[in-house]
Amino acid sequence: xxxxxxxxxxxxxxxxxxxxxxxxxxxxxxxxxxxxxxxxxxxxxxxxxxxxxxxxxxxxxxxxxxxxxxxxxxxxxxxxxxxxxxxxxxxxxxxxxxxxxxxxxxxxxxxxxxxxx
Numbered sequence: 001x002x003x004x005x006x007x008x009x010x011x012x013x014x015x016x017x018x019x020x021x022x023x024x025x026x027x028x029x030x031x032x033x034x035x036x037x038x039x040x041x042x043x044x045x046x047x048x049x050x051x052x053x054x055x056x057x058x059x060x061x062x063x064x065x066x067x068x069x070x071x072x073x074x075x076x077x078x079x080x081x082x083x084x085x086x087x088x089x090x091x092x093x094x095x096x097x098x099x100x101x102x103x104x105x106x107x108x109x110x111x112x113x114x115x116x117x
Contacts, residue, residue: 013109020116021056029063033087040066046083052105056112
């Protein structure tokens with residue numbers, strides 16, 4: 001009897017890519033990039049995940065503990081300041097990342113998944 005191969009929906013592929021990406025970021029950073037804690041690490045995107053052109057781009061994410069992630073989510077001005085000057089190291093890098101975020105995304109989700117696996 002042949003086994004059916006189930007194809008993932010676009011939504012399922014995005015969810016899988018997000019999980020793999022989050023693991024990769026947390027493994028890379030090993031601790032909160034703001035306070036240094038290793039408890040309850042989360043993947044935080046510098047520019048929102050809605051910008052698909054950099055949604056799975058390593059420079060667009062960092063590990064934060066749940067406490068710092070919540071703080072920065074509710075304080076966007078402090079988030080931008082932290083990213084521009086502390087995490088990324090320069091406003092120019094922020095500007096380059098912003099330009100990439102505004103590009104049209106034309107990649108295939110299968111390609112993204114292959115790159116993350």
